[in-house]
Amino acid sequence: MAKNSYKSHSSLVSTHAAVQEAERLEILRNYQILDTPREQAFDDLAKLTAYICDTPIALISFIGADRQSVKAQVGGENLHDLPRNIAFCSYAMLSEDLLEVEDAAQDANFQYNPLVVGKQKIRFYVGVPLLTPEGYPLGSLCAIDTAPRRLNEQQREALRILAREVVAHLELRRARLQLEKERQQMLEMLRPAIDDSTKTVAEEQHTEIFVRQEQKLVRVATADITYVEALGDYVNIYTERERLTVYSTMKELENRLPSRDFARIHRKYIVCLGRIIAIETDTALFETNKATTLSLPIGSSYKAGLLNRLNLI
Structure with a gap:
């Protein structure tokens, strides 16, 4: 050279x-x-x-x-x-x-x-x-x-x-x-011609979600979901019988679950309100099934919102 x-x-x-x-x-x-x-x-x-x-x-x-x-x-x-x-x-x-x-x-x-x-x-x-x-x-x-x-x-x-x-x-x-692109395309195809208030009510009535597992879509009843956990690039959805791993975000899952039944208690956890059996300081104890309980942390930024959702005396 x-x-x-x-x-x-x-x-x-x-x-x-x-x-x-x-x-x-x-x-x-x-x-x-x-x-x-x-x-x-x-x-x-x-x-x-x-x-x-x-x-x-x-x-x-x-x-x-x-x-x-x-x-x-x-x-x-x-x-x-x-x-x-x-x-x-x-x-x-x-x-x-x-x-x-x-x-x-x-x-x-x-x-x-x-x-x-x-x-x-x-x-x-x-x-x-x-x-x-x-x-x-x-x-x-x-x-x-x-x-x-x-x-x-x-x-x-x-x-x-x-x-x-x-x-x-x-x-x-x-x-x-x-997956996000496909979801957006599906929403565009299925979006009803209703005003925002009607849409909000309809979304609150959702009783099931579909999650992609390998090459198929699996139906999951929201009533069966005990809690959701964020883990790196994945989100784990736990039911009484199984764990489903999906590529998603906590924000997306939170928007898809009925807000009357679920609450975000930590940046990593969404739980079913009906399964909470005790709150102790910054920890929530709840049932995963009839024989098992689990303790999860409550994030400081989520605690006030969680307590407002509970029927306190």
């Missing part, structure tokens, strides 16, 4: 048919991940990457048509919205396994990269492509250091595992978005 020159990314893109790149970008758009706010799941995976590789910098980034979009970042400055042609991740994205650059200042492909000769002074880089189930590369999970280094095989394998976890969270995220 000639001195003070830098290889354009266009030579890499030219090895892929233009139609493949167009399909890749369309799939990336369908994930609706570019330029979105920080999310705990992705932040945690970036932190684990930095910890496992013992590097000051780690990124989860996605490569758009002409730039790099960072979803999660540990350390480093001025690494967001990099032009695609200088982003190391655009190379890692197209690698067959992982791309490891032990010393970028001595690497013919990167020694004149602005991120190497500029104030970032990147020396070590390792990135694993983020591949969709169909095999399309969306970006990379990477670790970066300002000093040369080399990973051992255990660290490399851990990075591959973390990259698969990133994609798994992407799939969960896409599934939630798709």
Whole structure:
């Protein structure tokens, strides 16, 4: 490579048919991940990457048509919205396994990269492509250091595992978005031509909900629900006989359950009012079935509202 020159990314893109790149970008758009706010799941995976590789910098980034979009970042400055042609991740994205650059200042492909000769002074880089189930590369999970280094095989394998976890969270995220889209479409189709007051009354009379379990919709009578628990990306609905896990939010479940029968008592819990048997300080004791009771915390911001719902003497 000639001195003070830098290889354009266009030579890499030219090895892929233009139609493949167009399909890749369309799939990336369908994930609706570019330029979105920080999310705990992705932040945690970036932190684990930095910890496992013992590097000051780690990124989860996605490569758009002409730039790099960072979803999660540990350390480093001025690494967001990099032009695609200088982003190391655009190379890692197209690698067959992982791309490891032990010393970028001595690497013919990167020694004149602005991120190497500029104030970032990147020396070590390792990135694993983020591949969709169909095999399309969306970006990379990477670790970066300002000093040369080399990973051992255990660290490399851990990075591959973390990259698969990133994609798994992407799939969960896409599934939630798709379910919300389908729900909205269904509501539009079923929305009756009535005024708001009539609509509120109708919603209060709902006695059942449908939840998606694998490839089917399951009918659940609201009278059978004992409580609802938020757990990360999931919401668990408990009845006397079973637990149903769905991709939803507590707010959505709260809106779908009849408000006369259920109350939010904590950011993580919704309970059936008719099953509460005692309130002690910041704890509610209630029946899950005829033989079992359960104690759940009451959030301070929900306590007054709960007490107002109870028939106190």
